[in-house]
Each structure stands twice: as C-alpha cells, then as structure tokens.
Amino acid sequence: MRQLDLSKAFTLIEPGPVVLVTTHDGEKDNIMTISWTMVMDFTPVFAITTGEWNHSFAALRQNRECVIAIPTVDLLDKVIGIGTSSGADTNKFAKFKLTPVPARLVRPSLIKECLANIECKVIDIVEKHNIVVLEAVAAHIDSARKEKRTVHAVGDGTFIVDGRKIDRKKMMASKLPAGI
C-alpha cells in the first residue's frame, strides 16, 4: 500500500461503497461493516451513522479513532460475515482471515486485503442522530491490486457491483476541488 494524497481520499467514499470500519478498544481490534456513510467536505470530513446497538460504537466513542477500509467485490462474503457477526464474541480479523497492518497516525489497524484504507479521528458525535463526524488524517491505496470494483448495498440483501466508468471531467471542471 502506498500513501494516497489526503485531498483525494473523499473519492473513495463519495461513490457510496460498502466499507469496513476498524476500531480499537484499548485491548483489541474490531471491524464493522457499514453502508451508512456520507462525505461532508473535501478536506475530507465524513459522517457515519451508527449507535449503541453496535459493539464498535463504544470503542469509537472512547478511543475516538477508526480506519475506514474499502473492500472490493472479491471480499464480499467476508464483508457480509463481518456485518452479521459481533465483535463482542468474535475476533473478526482472525475469523475472516484478514491481516491487520499498523496505521500511521491512529491506533486501529488498516486491513491489508482492502483496496484502500483511510485513517480517521472522531471530531464530533451528534448524539441526537447517532452521527459520528470523522476527519481523515492519512490514506493508503493498493494501486497494484487488480480487482478495483467496489460493491454497493441495496439494503434488501442484494449488492450492486461497480460497472463501467463515464468521464465527464470537462463538464464538471467548475465544480471539482483543486488538485483532484
């Protein structure tokens, strides 16, 4: 994995893929699967929605750090396994044969098998809505990886795989942030 310029990190979340979020509770790593994410600005700042029902939420609230890892379609069954089991009784890195890699600026681990990893700090929790606001502090991408297609949860148990890409850079020029 090589470092990815932070100004480009929002492009990993903007398309709305299912992501993995790693946390660390002071003793051990955990992973959750989420689809409820949103870009909030280009620097980048992200929102995720999670709450008390989620075992990772306590670690996120206490440790105030996480890593957003971007899995690709070849990892879908692991992603679903992670999303349908609980860190309360499962070491998910071991169970799903994923490799934790030390992050640069936060305590939770990167996931080696993912296309990209974004190290984040919690900058706010909007308690009323269970929204966790995250600021990215470092990002990494595995450019050598052949499979780059992410998946999008529909919410009914089906998933949509990335299809073809359409280039509209010229039409979009006035709206793109600098350096992208």
Add this chain to the structure above:
Amino acid sequence: MRQLDLSKAFTLIEPGPVVLVTTHDGEKDNIMTISWTMVMDFTPVFAITTGEWNHSFAALRQNRECVIAIPTVDLLDKVIGIGTSSGADTNKFAKFKLTPVPARLVRPSLIKECLANIECKVIDIVEKHNIVVLEAVAAHIDSARKEKRTVHAVGDGTFIVDGRKIDRKKMMASKLPAGI
C-alpha cells in the same frame, strides 16, 4: 409512477447514487444535484449535506420540504448540467427539459423522468455541520422504466454506472428490516 411502500424507500438511497433534490421557495421549483447523502434509519430517515453556498438551501430551510429524485444513467448529462448551474438564474426544469409532477404530501415537485421520487420533510438541521435530516413521507417508482441503472459520482469528474447485482439475501437475513 406507482406508489412505493415507504419501508422500501431506503433501498433507493443506500447504494449511494447521485440524486436530484427538488425544492420550492414559495414561488418556483428548483433542482440541485447531490452525492452527499446517507441513510440514517429504515423508516426511512436520510441525511444530506448542503449549506449556504447552495441556492436550494434557503428554500429547504424555509419551506422544510423536498423531493429526492433518483436519476438513471441516461439522464447523466442533465444531472451534471443541473449540478453545474444555479437556480438563482436558471429555471432548471425548463432548461433541462424535465417534467414537474405534483407531489402527494409536499410542495416541491416530483421529476417525471426519474426512476423514483421520495417526498421528504425536514425534521432537523444540524447547523454546525450543514446536515439536513429528512424523513420520507411518500415514495413513487416508475417500474415500467427499462433503464434502471443509477450512477455514482467519484468526485473527480468521473461516474461509475451500476454493474451486475449479487444476491446475498440468505446470508443477510438476520440483518434485514422486516418486510423488505
């Protein structure tokens, strides 16, 4: 367009497509293009991020209603045109040859040409983060439409079209909301 059960409406937003949001300022309709959306619960409640820089935001704040319309890939150039022009000086329904259809429970219009339309009420605005929290009150879908593929903004001027669908309903059974 036929009515869509509200309990299924979150499945239109969960995959993270680019959406159009219509507002009404008391005098006229407007449309904006956004990619910064998030499901917050299945009832459904959604978040969108927008702010003072956006002409629609004033109408949304004042009128507290909008429609989230889901465009498909055949509408991409209109979607980009809407996103790169301002309602301050443009009648976007006219300019982009889209047909406003009266909504059932809110004042902003549905967009006839879209795959689906979700009527929403603003239930909160988290000022600190420019997050608008929306509750859906009615939803409509054009099931007869052949083109159903949505598009996902990458944020660099490229867009990813929906590819194939993978069924994991059995694996996901424990996590799906009732009636989906």
